[in-house]
Amino acid sequence: MMVYRFGWVLVLIICSIVRCRMAKGNYTLDSVRDVLVREEDSIIFGLIERAKFPLNANTYTQNYSNIPSFGASLLNFVVINTEAVQAKGGRYKNPEENPFFPEKLPPSLVKPYPFTQFLHAGASSININKCIWKFYIDKLLIQWFDSLGDDGNYAQTAASDLSLLQAISRRIHYGKFVAEVKFRESPKKYEPLIRAKDKEGLMKLLTVKSVEEMVIKRVEKKAMVYGKDVTLNNDDKKNETKYKVDPLVVSTLYKKWLIPLTKDAEVEYLLQRLD
Numbered sequence: 001m002m003v004y005r006f007g008w009v010l011v012l013i014i015c016s017i018v019r020c021r022m023a024k025g026n027y028t029l030d031s032v033r034d035v036l037v038r039e040e041d042s043i044i045f046g047l048i049e050r051a052k053f054p055l056n057a058n059t060y061t062q063n064y065s066n067i068p069s070f071g072a073s074l075l076n077f078v079v080i081n082t083e084a085v086q087a088k089g090g091r092y093k094n095p096e097e098n099p100f101f102p103e104k105l106p107p108s109l110v111k112p113y114p115f116t117q118f119l120h121a122g123a124s125s126i127n128i129n130k131c132i133w134k135f136y137i138d139k140l141l142i143q144w145f146d147s148l149g150d151d152g153n154y155a156q157t158a159a160s161d162l163s164l165l166q167a168i169s170r171r172i173h174y175g176k177f178v179a180e181v182k183f184r185e186s187p188k189k190y191e192p193l194i195r196a197k198d199k200e201g202l203m204k205l206l207t208v209k210s211v212e213e214m215v216i217k218r219v220e221k222k223a224m225v226y227g228k229d230v231t232l233n234n235d236d237k238k239n240e241t242k243y244k245v246d247p248l249v250v251s252t253l254y255k256k257w258l259i260p261l262t263k264d265a266e267v268e269y270l271l272q273r274l275d
């Protein structure tokens with residue numbers, strides 16, 4: 001009986017060591033780039049989901065929502081309340097997650113998970129979601145939906161906006177991890193630029209144009225593959241392909257916004273790296 005019990009204790013100890021090892025993770029430039037590649041899928045599927053609805057402008061205006069004791073749009077309402085529930089469930093304990101309304105979050109109610117402390121101490125203060133929110137509402141939605149369509153599904157629209165915004169935010173803020181890997185690989189190159197607060201120099205040093213071009217081409221191709229209707233007919237009308245999201249919208253989104261904002265997050269992170 002004693003031997004049996006001892007065996008179980010040993011198994012539990014081994015499991016917790018293995019779990020701890022796994023939680024520690026192993027960050028390399030390849031592994032962080034792999035995360036960005038996987039996030040492309042979430043963003044493209046998020047765009048496909050959002051495209052089920054027209055613009056639904058009432059989702060974004062305070063005048064329409066008119067929610068008692070809440071002076072903002074329905075999107076704000078859905079995001080603030082969903083983030084609050086997810087915060088209680090521990091979402092923002094993961095350093096990869098950054099809330100849109102950090103000032104409104106309740107504390108987590110769940111047992112903490114031992115996430116790897118890979119980033120520098122000040123990393124959590126870098127949150128560029130205000131900027132992401134502004135480009136999403138003022139630029140992306142307006143340029144993407146060229147007509148002012150309305151089908152009344154405002155809450156559903158806000159919910160799909162939120163999951164898309166979260167995927168975009170995760171991608172951009174993952175720049176902190178990319179920057180940390182780059183810094184650890186070549187501290188001697190980064191340190192003088194950080195000390196001199198040379199944003200331009202840092203931007204130049206972390207930029208790899210060939211990788212950016214590959215990302216832009218790949219997301220365009222993914223949008224074609226994921227956004228195509230699947231039928232069982234062999235005679236797919238090749239010339240009449242209609243994508244659920246215009247692949248050009250996806251590549252432009254990456255080129256004009258997601259890559260530049262990821263680089264901004266990288267620079268912001270590096271600037272505080274020696275504090």
Ligand SMILES: O=C(O)C(=O)C[C@]1(C(=O)O)C=C[C@@H](O)C=C1
Pocket residue numbers: 033036178206207208209211212215258259260262263266
């Ligand atoms: O892969 C990198 O090295 C990154 O820093 C990420 C990223 C991107 O946003 O995709 C940003 C800057 C580089 O110029 C290339 C790509």
